[in-house]
Amino acid sequence: MNQSALTLVAPVAKGKLDLLRAVLKNRQEDVKAALKSLGTVHYARFVIIDEATAGNGEVFPAQLAFSSNFDGDVEQHMIDLSVKLSASNLLDDIYNNCDGYAASDRVGYFKKVRHKEAAFYVGAPGRTLQIIKQEKELRNYILTLIDSESWTGKSSQAIHQHIQKTVLANPDFAWAKEKVKTPSIRWVGLILFALVLVALLPVIILWAVYMQVFHERKDKPLGYTPNQVSDEQLNKMQKDEDFYFQNQFSQIIDMKSGKARLITVNGLYLFARMLIKLAFIKGKLMGIPTIHFARWVMVNNSKRMLFFSNFDGSWTQYLGDFIDKSGWGLTGIFSNTVNFPRAFMLVFKGAYDEQKFLAWARYTQIQTQIWYAYDTSQSIKNVNNNTKIRNELSESLTEKEAKIFLARI
Amino acid sequence: MVDQKDVQGFILRAYGKMRYTRYLLLHIDDAASAKQWLTKMSGRVTDGTHYPETTCINLAVTSPGLRVLGMHEDNIRSFGREFREGMATEHRQRMLSDFGDSDPHIWNWGGYPKGDNTDMNNIHLMLLLFAKDEDLINQYYAEVTAELATSGLSIIKTFETNMLDSNKENFGFTDGISQPIIKDIGDDETNTHNVVATGEFLLGYKNEYKVFPDSPFIVCEQGDMNLLPTDEAGSGLKDIGRNGSYLVFRQMEQHVEKFWEFMNEKTKATDGSVDENESIKLASKMVGRWPSGAPLAKYPDKDPFPGGMSEDDNFGYKDDADGLNCPFGSHMRRNNPRDTFEDNKPKLSLSLTKKHRIIRRGRPYGEPFAGNPNNHKPIGEVGLHFMCFNSDISKQYEFVQHTWANFPRFQNLCSDPDPINGALENANNECVQNFTIQAEPVNKCIANLKSFVTIRGGAYFFFPSINAISYLGTL
Numbered sequence: 035m036n037q038s039a040l041t042l043v044a045p046v047a048k049g050k051l052d053l054l055r056a057v058l059k060n061r062q063e064d065v066k067a068a069l070k071s072l073g074t075v076h077y078a079r080f081v082i083i084d085e086a087t088a089g090n091g092e093v094f095p096a097q098l099a100f101s102s103n104f105d106g107d108v109e110q111h112m113i114d115l116s117v118k119l120s121a122s123n124l125l126d127d128i129y130n131n132c133d134g135y136a137a138s139d140r141v142g143y144f145k146k147v148r149h150k151e152a153a154f155y156v157g158a159p160g161r162t163l164q165i166i167k168q169e170k171e172l173r174n175y176i177l178t179l180i181d182s183e184s185w186t187g188k189s190s191q192a193i194h195q196h197i198q199k200t201v202l203a204n205p206d207f208a209w210a211k212e213k214v215k216t217p218s219i220r221w222v223g224l225i226l227f228a229l230v231l232v233a234l235l236p237v238i239i240l241w242a243v244y245m246q247v248f249h250e251r252k253d254k255p256l257g258y259t260p261n262q263v264s265d266e267q268l269n270k271m272q273k274d275e276d277f278y279f280q281n282q283f284s285q286i287i288d289m290k291s292g293k294a295r296l297i298t299v300n301g302l303y304l305f306a307r308m309l310i311k312l313a314f315i316k317g318k319l320m321g322i323p324t325i326h327f328a329r330w331v332m333v334n335n336s337k338r339m340l341f342f343s344n345f346d347g348s349w350t351q352y353l354g355d356f357i358d359k360s361g362w363g364l365t366g367i368f369s370n371t372v373n374f375p376r377a378f379m380l381v382f383k384g385a386y387d388e389q390k391f392l393a394w395a396r397y398t399q400i401q402t403q404i405w406y407a408y409d410t411s412q413s414i415k416n417v418n419n420n421t422k423i424r425n426e427l428s429e430s431l432t433e434k435e436a437k438i439f440l441a442r443i
Numbered sequence: 444m445v446d447q448k449d450v451q452g453f454i455l456r457a458y459g460k461m462r463y464t465r466y467l468l469l470h471i472d473d474a475a476s477a478k479q480w481l482t483k484m485s486g487r488v489t490d491g492t493h494y495p496e497t498t499c500i501n502l503a504v505t506s507p508g509l510r511v512l513g514m515h516e517d518n519i520r521s522f523g524r525e526f527r528e529g530m531a532t533e534h535r536q537r538m539l540s541d542f543g544d545s546d547p548h549i550w551n552w553g554g555y556p557k558g559d560n561t562d563m564n565n566i567h568l569m570l571l572l573f574a575k576d577e578d579l580i581n582q583y584y585a586e587v588t589a590e591l592a593t594s595g596l597s598i599i600k601t602f603e604t605n606m607l608d609s610n611k612e613n614f615g616f617t618d619g620i621s622q623p624i625i626k627d628i629g630d631d632e633t634n635t636h637n638v639v640a641t642g643e644f645l646l647g648y649k650n651e652y653k654v655f656p657d658s659p660f661i662v663c664e665q666g667d668m669n670l671l672p673t674d675e676a677g678s679g680l681k682d683i684g685r686n687g688s689y690l691v692f693r694q695m696e697q698h699v700e701k702f703w704e705f706m707n708e709k710t711k712a713t714d715g716s717v718d719e720n721e722s723i724k725l726a727s728k729m730v731g732r733w734p735s736g737a738p739l740a741k742y743p744d745k746d747p748f749p750g751g752m753s754e755d756d757n758f759g760y761k762d763d764a765d766g767l768n769c770p771f772g773s774h775m776r777r778n779n780p781r782d783t784f785e786d787n788k789p790k791l792s793l794s795l796t797k798k799h800r801i802i803r804r805g806r807p808y809g810e811p812f813a814g815n816p817n818n819h820k821p822i823g824e825v826g827l828h829f830m831c832f833n834s835d836i837s838k839q840y841e842f843v844q845h846t847w848a849n850f851p852r853f854q855n856l857c858s859d860p861d862p863i864n865g866a867l868e869n870a871n872n873e874c875v876q877n878f879t880i881q882a883e884p885v886n887k888c889i890a891n892l893k894s895f896v897t898i899r900g901g902a903y904f905f906f907p908s909i910n911a912i913s914y915l916g917t918l
Contacts, residue, residue, distance in 0.1 A: 173857075180885045190884045260837075261523060261657040268524060272534040279850055323785060348538065350837055351846045357652070358795055388652035411873070413852035440885050441765060442855075 035105050035162050037076065039154045040112065041331045043340070044132040044147040046082070046096040054098060054131035055082060058403040061124060068119045069102075069406045074111065074163060077327055077344045078102035080128070080404040081284045088288050089372060094334050098132055099284075101342050103327040105162040112148075116140035149340075152303040155310050155319045155328040157414035160216050161421060169420035170412060172210055176201065176423065176443050190436035198427055213425045217315040224312045241298070242379040249294060250380075256373035258393035270401055276348060278410035280326070283352065284402045285341040285395070286333075287371035296336055298380065299370040303330065306367070317418040320360030324352060326414050330367070339371055346413040353395050361385035373398065445628045445641060445648070447491030449686040449908045453501040453571060454644065454832050455491040455628055457619065457804055461499055461573035463580035464604040464806055466692075466828065467587075468552060469568040470560055471511045473595025477568075478512060480594035482916030485909055491628070498583050499573040502912065503690050503904035505529070508567030513918045515663040518683075522659040522905065525836035526689055529563045530901045531555045538841050540849045543868045545898035551694070552600055552900035560599050566902055568596070569692070602694070604806035604828055609752050610736075611813040612805075613697045613825040614726070614863075614895075617736030621756045621779060623800040636759070636782070639797045646834050647675055647685025651798045656834045658684030659905075667917035670910050686908030688832045691801075691840045693901035695864070696826040699812065702726070702895040703819035709889055720745075722816040725889070728880050729862040731775025734815070738775075743768035761789045766881035771854045774863035777847045785854060799842050801831040826899070836903060851876070860892065868894035 046054055058065075058080055069075045083097040104111050119125040120140065129135040135143050158166070176197055185193050201207045231238070275281050289295055310319070319325045328343035345352045356364055365384030369377035375391050377384035385391045412420075419442055426439045447455065471477045489499040504512075506527045509519050519527065528535070531547035531554045541547055547554035552561040559565070572587060574580035584601075591598065612618040623639040624630050627648075632638045642650035646658040660680035661671065671681040703722070710721035723746070727733045733746035737753040740763050747753070759782035763769055769776050782789035784796050809825030833839035847853060848861035858875040860866045866876050876892040907915065 177888060181888055181890075185885050188884060193884055259657045261521065265524070275534065276537040276845070279852060346852060347846050347850060348842070350842055354798065354838070354842075358798075386652070388650075388654050389657060390654075412857070415855055416852060416857050419855055437883065440883075441881065443886060 035160070036107075037103060037105060037156045037159065037161075037327075038108050038111065039151050039327070039329050040100075040102045040104070040108055040115075040144075041149045041151060041329065041340070041342075042098075042100040042144055042147045043083075043149050043331070043333050044098050044100075044129065044135070044143075046098055047131055047133050050131035051082070051096050054128065055403070057127050057131065058082070061127065062404050064122065064124055065119070065128075065404050066406045068121065068124055070408065071118050072104070072111075072114050074105040074114065075406065076103045076105075076163060076408050077282070078104075078404075078406040079282060079284065079342065079402045081342075081400060081402050083286050083333075083340075083400065086286075086288075088337065090291060092337070094338065097333070098128075099333075099340065101329065101331075103156070103344070105164075112141050112144045116144070149331050149333055152300075152330045152332050152339075153306040153310065154330075155314060155325060157317050157319070157326045158216075158417045158421070159315050160214060161417060163408055165214055166409065166412070166417055166420075168209060169214075169417075169424050170409075172201070172207060172427070173420045173423055173443065175204075175207070176427075180440075180443060189433055190440050191431060191433045194426075194431050194436040194439055201427060210424055211428055213428060214421055216421060216425075219315065220312045227308050227312060242381075245294065245298060246379050249290070249292070250369070250377055253290070253369075253374075253376055254372075255376045255390065256394050256397060257390065258397060259389045260393045260396065263393050263396045267396065267399075271349075271396065271399055274402065274405070278407070279413070280344065280346055280407060280410045281349060281352070282402055282405045282407075283341070283343045283345065283349070284400050285398050286400055287339050287341070287368070287373070287398050289337055289339060290370055290372055295370040299339070299367060302363075302366045302370075306330075306363070317414050320363045322352075322355045322359045323415060324355060324413065326417075339368075344407065346415075353392055356395075357385050357388055357391060361391075371398075445491075445625075445645065446686065447628060449910055450491040450628075450645065451501045451687075451906060451909065452489040452491050452493060452495075452499060453804060454688050454802065454906060455625065456494070457622075458495075458499050458573045459610075460496070461575050462606045462608075463574045463577055464602075464606075465572040465580060465584050466602040466604070467570040467572070467591075468561075468566050468599040468601075469570060469591065469596045470565050470599050471508065471567040471595060472597055474512055476593070476595030478916045478918060480590070480596065480916075481512075481912055485913035485916060488909060488912060490909055497575055497579055499571075500583075500587070501571045501906070503569040503571070503906045504915070505563075505566055505568070505902055505904055507564045509905070509915075511567050512915055513665075514915075515665055517663040518659070518661050518665070521662055522684075523657055523689060523836060525841065526903045526905055529553075530691075530693075530903050531563055535841070538845045539898075540845075540865070540867065541898055543894075545868075547898075547901075550898065550900040553692075553902040554900065561900075563902060566599060569902075569904055602808060602828055604808050605811040606806055607811050607813055609813065611734070612807050612827055613699050613809070613812050613814060613821065614702050614730075615699075615734050615813040615815050616727075616730050616732060617734070617752055617754070618807075618827075619803055619805060620732070620736050620754050621775075622802055623797075625802070634757070636793050637756075639800050642834055643797070643800060643839070644688055644802055644832050644834055645685075646687050647672070647682050650834065651794070656838075658682050658834075660684075665918060666914055670914040670917065672910070683907070683911050683914060684905075685911075687911055688834060688906045689836050690904040690906045691829075691831045691833070691836060691901075692904060693829045694808075694826060694899040695829050696824055696897045696899050698895050698897070699814040699821055699825060700819045701893060703814055703816050705893055705895070707816050717816050719816045728770055729773055729878060731769050731773035734813075739769040739773070740776075741768075759783070759789065759793075767883065770878070770880050772856055772859040772862065772878055774848075774861055777853050777861060778843055780847070780854075799839055799847070801833045801839050801843060804830040804832065806830075826896075832906065862889075862892055864896045866892040866894045868897075 324346040362381040642648035735748040812821040
């Protein structure tokens with residue numbers, strides 16, 4: 035079963051912002067319990083996007099964003115949400131503070147305020163909550179099994195066979211007989227895609243030159259270093275961070291004005307979507323090995339960009355990874371938004387200006403009022419490793435393969 | 444090239460010959476006299492060009508110290524956030540995992556404000572004295588303290604350290620071997636894998652990202668501005684940080700008995716007796732080096748210099764990519780993964796780890812003691828006065844402690860905190876704390892790790908350049 039994304043962005047009704055804030059604060063635990071009861075939600079969040087004024091004076095009124103990463107399709111998920119979250123008026127208490135909400139047609143409202151993701155990344159495609167849970171139990175079971183016996187003198191193959199026999203004889207793990215399907219890198223698609231890119235290369239280069247000459251040179255980067263970001267902003271973010279070895283990141287940024295920027299960012303979204311589909315299916319997004327889910331969503335008539343992610347480790351590690359592993363890709367996308375460190379020909383400089391990039395990331399980050407995570411005890415690497423254990427368990431392995439299998443535990 | 448005359452020597456040298464130490468935490472009672480004293484000190488502190496034979500002296504200042512000296516709030520604001528806030532904050536507790544017995548609320552010094560003179564707001568300066576023998580340190584200490592009394596400074600706490608000639612810390616392992624080579628200070632740079640950009644340690648220089656790390660500038664003119672250099676990054680402001688660094692100081696009590704009892708218990712012979720070799724081997728697997736200091740990456744089976752000493756630092760892990768020699772979760776490998784960080788190629792891995800290096804200057808305290816399986820009961824409290832230098836506390840010290848030491852999912856591990864300094868004492872039932880020894884045919888899991896280290900105090904300091912010390916005297 036696939037993992038999908040839902041993003042709702044609803045306008046907050048005039049004068050209702052404080053009320054909404056209070057509901058999200060007071061009913062935080064209710065929301066989490068309701069989300070858990072769905073049995074399909076990996077991560078979810080409610081984020082208030084405060085009123086803001088763009089550089090050209092345009093005012094963006096306050097909005098409430100909801101996002102979820104879940105198993106199955108969106109239609110069913112919206113129905114599930116409307117049912118499970120409506121208990122004890124939870125949904126109504128929240129969305130009564132938003133324009134246009136009617137308790138009589140909750141799903142209809144969701145559809146109205148739904149925003150499609152411009153790009154959506156899944157760190158462990160195909161792994162449902164249930165699979166993740168089962169495979170975690172499987173790993174722990176095998177770990178105990180290994181610890182309870184002496185294996186000296188036995189070949190890896192023999193040990194694997196013994197584990198296989200013991201586990202599969204246990205009715206609790208009957209499901210492990212079947213392998214779980216995980217996508218593999220689509221080389222044909224990737225080569226075709228590369229060919230298209232090569233064919234388009236002159237156009238892309240011309241476009242990058244055009245962007246440099248007519249846009250990037252006139253950019254006005256934020257120019258802050260990390261220490262110049264206000265303490266108030268840092269405190270606001272850090273007070274919610276590092277309770278687990280997983281964290282979330284929410285960000286709202288204004289697009290730079292002009293069609294060229296929109297064309298560029300859409301081109302890069304397409305590029306990202308292709309790579310996510312063809313290549314980034316093994317738990318790494320552009321080389322970053324810690325992301326469970328991430329998404330880009332255009333809001334306010336494509337005048338602003340919303341970015342949400344759920345990741346392992348600390349903020350410093352995560353943002354450092356951005357620079358170290360995929361500075362070019364992020365520069366390509368984010369340099370189309372205001373305040374980003376000065377880019378050169380779309381993918382150069384930008385994020386590589388470490389101090390300015392980190393400052394920009396903190397500056398544009400916004401508070402997440404409610405963050406729900408089903409399981410914070412596993413990294414995305416753990417999840418993917420557990421799947422390999424499961425899939426290799428029922429196979430007949432060579433000595434070399436069995437060695438690799440045992441090293442995973 | 445770095446002007447080493449302007450750099451306080453302790454950043455560049457460990458003062459290995461100066462085995463006797465007094466660290467003095469000072470409170471400024473009278474700012475005017477303290478400033479006069481600082482002016483005098485600027486001519487006296489040991490700089491980076493000297494390899495003194497008898498005594499050395501260096502000094503550090505906290506953010507409350509800068510305030511008491513009269514630094515303008517806007518200028519203090521330009522110092523790094525971690526330094527300004529101090530080590531005891533709610534968020535930082537989570538980052539550093541300072542809970543239970545290590546909670547800053549009950550630290551002996553440097554913790555949350557509690558109104559007495561040992562809390563974070565009352566520690567203003569730290570003076571570090573070094574001498575080559577005991578008589579000299581006593582004499583030096585007497586001289587210096589006599590002067591403090593008339594300089595508006597009072598002593599909050601004095602720490603002594605006791606270095607064994609073998610450079611062993613209290614668990615019994617040779618310590619402080621691996622250090623980065625700072626670029627452009629005239630050290631031998633042939634081992635390029637270990638040469639790290641100046642700006643990772645000294646403010647005012649470019650770091651491994653080839654940009655200038657945040658350095659404190661004087662944004663609101665005060666004092667004798669001519670004493671300070673202008674910001675190299677081009678803001679036009681005076682840079683009080685240049686040639687200085689941030690010093691992290693944490694007092695870590697080491698539970699030597701508990702440490703060796705744990706190793707003995709986990710490796711005991713079938714008749715219940717202590718299996719000395721196996722006990723040492725387990726402890727070494729956790730440390731990443733043998734008691735002599737010889738790295739497991741090179742000597743996986745037994746200590747090549749039992750009872751001796753090795754300072755071998757010329758190795759990587761690329762030939763041990765499966766962790767069979769040195770476990771991924773061992774203290775040393777995870778705190779500096781060298782050429783095998785995550786699944787990156789060795790070259791990329793090295794360039795990534797270089798962004799998170801620290802210069803360590805720890806020294807043991809308490810009874811000079813090096814434990815082993817059969818001798819593990821030191822008299823009184825023993826531990827490590829852990830110190831390190833870095834230019835960005837968040838990207839370096841805190842990153843290493845959080846993301847490499849405490850993070851139980853480091854690399855591909857699942858529930859393995861650093862077995863030496865990352866395990867929680869009172870972990871709740873959901874928190875599994877293991878140590879995995881990669882092995883063939885199967886990995887060995889050492890379950891239910893205990894905490895062998897308790898934090899007793901700590902603070903972040905600014906370690907000013909010598910010009911900056913002069914400048915502080917003119918505030």
